[in-house]
Amino acid sequence: MKMLITGGAGFIGSNFIFYMRKAHPDYDLVCIDKLTYAGNLETLASVMDDPKFHFIRADIADRSEMDRIFAEEKPDVVVNFAAESHVDRSIENPAVFLETNVMGTQVLLDVSRKYGVARYHQVSTDEVYGDLPLDRPDLFFTEETPLHTSSPYSASKASADLLCNAYHRTYGMPITISRCSNNYGPYQFPEKLIPLMIANTLADKPLPVYGEGLNVRDWLYVEDHCAAIDLILEKGRVGQVYNIGGHNEMRNIDIVKIILKALDKPESLITYVTDRKGHDMRYAIDPAKIHRELGWLPATKFADGIPKTIRWYLDNRSWWENIINGEYQNYYERMYANR
Ligand code: NAD
Known part of the structure; x- marks a missing residue:
């Protein structure tokens, strides 16, 4: 079995590679990034x-390069994690999101079809469903919830999902799609909420919280996401979408306070900044289908996953300090100075 994993040098893709190494040591893994x-x-x-x-x-949107790689590697399975993944950056510059997330997916679908891969799996997000109101805690995203995107990022991911559906329906390609809630864990780029707050707390820097911090996200430990994708690849039904989430809804402000408490730092570090444009209020996944059909349940409780994650950032300071001391500083200044 040869599995081609795109975006494997990023947060979830790398965790997936480590997960697959342990779960299926006999597989050959090829990473394109x-x-x-x-x-x-x-x-x-x-x-x-x-x-x-x-x-x-390599760039997944580079058709001739993908053709060459697929001809040479002949993968049995493709798992597409590669994407521009940060909502704030999509608000600044949507074009690259369409190039990678939409056109890149189309190229991968075309070459997967040409070389007859046995399964193409698209890693998608709950953000394609838009958001839910804060005053309706009874509502959840199911796989039947209409796509209703808010940001250029989510619009590009939804477009890719629609292309996958079309390639399944039109060409009969063996495609599955997973839509997961917010992930956290080791190797997450420091622009994302949890590592950003850990890094700033450790440096005694202000913690920029959007609006009043009331936005709700449904947090899942990254390894649980990896296990769910592995299960979908093994037992999922072709042509199906599977939502992945662990019923772990938390307000941003509460996450920030948990991190401050764990690192024994004062809440006075919290600084409320102008809200993100079009900021979704609440995401909440109904994971009943993947539980019922594939028996998946998250293994890591937030109460265990968050200290484990904080520990990882404490033990791997050079990994993220190298990032935040580089080009990232310009981005940070643009995002949070004068906000
Ligand atoms: P990430 O930004 O950490 O990693 C993305 C990786 O893709 C990087 O290594 C990057 O170099 C690579 N990449 C970007 N453009 C590329 C291109 N054109 N060709 C090849 N490689 C390219 O993102 P992540 O958080 O690991 O997310 C991975 C996938 O999971 C994305 O598709 C994202 O939409 C989806 N997802 C993420 C979350 C989350 O909470 N992070 C939740 C649900 C779904």
Whole structure:
């Protein structure tokens, strides 16, 4: 079995590679990554010398390069994590989100079809459903919830999902899609809420919280997401969408306070900043289908996952300090100065 994993130098893709190495040591894994600002080869250092792992730097939207790689590697399965993934950056510059998330997915679908892969899996997000009101805690996203996107990021991910559906319906391609809630865990790029707050807390810097911090996200430990994708690849029904989430809704402000408490720092570090444009209020996944059909349940409670994650950032300071001391500083200034 040869599995081609795109975006494997990013947060979830790298965790998926580590997960698959343990769960299926017999698989050959090929990772394609463009190494954008969010991709980091240092993350993959522990598998680089593994004879059953192969890294190729390439852009999924580069058709001739993908054709060449697929012809040479002949993967049995493709799992597409590669994406521009940060909502704030999509508000600043939507074009690259369409290039990678939409056109890149189309290229991967075309070459997967041409070389007859046995399964194409698209890693998607609950953000394609838009948001839910805060005063309706009874409402959840199911796989039947209409797509109703708010940001250029979510619009690009929804477009990719629609293309996947179309390629399944039109060409009979063996496609599955998963839509997961917010992930947290090791190797997450420091622009995202949890690592951003950990890094700033450790540096005694202000913690920029959007609006009043009341937005609700449904947090899942990254390894649980990886296990769910593995299960979908093994037992999921082709042509189906599976929502992934652990019924772990938390307000942003409460996450920030948990991090401050864990690191024994004062809440006076919290600074409320102008809200994100079009900010979704609440995401909440109904994971009944994946539980019922595939028996998936999250293994990590937030109460265990968050201290484990904080510990990881404490033990791996050089990994994220290298990032925040580089080009990222310009982005941070643009985002949070004068806000
Ligand atoms: P990330 O930004 O950490 O990693 C993305 C990776 O894709 C990086 O290594 C980057 O270099 C690579 N990449 C970007 N453009 C590329 C291109 N054109 N060609 C090849 N590689 C390219 O993102 P993440 O948080 O790990 O998310 C991975 C996937 O999971 C994305 O598709 C995202 O939409 C989805 N997702 C993320 C979350 C979350 O909470 N982070 C939740 C649900 C779904």
